[in-house]
Amino acid sequence: MGTYIAPFNPQTNYLDTTTYIAPSNLVSFSPVIRLTPRNWLSFQFKSPLFWRASTSDSVYGPSGAYAFSNLHGGFVGIVPQASLTLQLNRHLTWTQYGARFIGSDGLRAAGGKNGSYYQSNFVFRF
Known part of the structure; x- marks a missing residue:
């Protein structure tokens, strides 16, 4: 195959909430800030920057x-993203995700486009 392909997982936001970019041929750096003003409320902000590991690969x-x-x-783009998590009760969590993919000049010149992403999750744990 020539490169690493991550196994499918519907919630693979360890790099990027949007999942527009897969970890194949990718180098990433991401500052993260998490604020938890209450035990039932948390905010997370991160802004991953992406580069291609090999410019001869896609x-x-x-x-x-x-x-x-x-x-x-080599630079692919940046994805500023934020999440808000509410712990509604012992078993129910509600998380909102928002992100914006901002492609590099080289990516946009090659036909890539910027894009926005929003996701809302209710998680019931028992």
């Missing part, structure tokens, strides 16, 4: 390589 999404023509440079 950028990958969850279902394989993106078909960009004339993709130059």
Whole structure:
């Protein structure tokens, strides 16, 4: 296959909440800030920056390589993201995620686009 492909998991937001970019051929750095003002409320802010490990390889999404023509440079983009988690009771958690993928100049010149993402999760644990 020539590169690492992560196993499917519907909640693989350890790198990027949007999952627009898969970890194949990827190097990432992400500052993270988490605030918990109450025991039932938390905010998290992170802003991963992505580079291609090899500029001779493509950028990958969850279902394989993106078909960009004339993709130059190693920097892929940045994804500022935030989450709000409410612990409603002992068994129920509600989390809101928001993110914005901002592609590099090279990615946009090759045909890539910026995009926004929102997700709302209710999790029931028993």
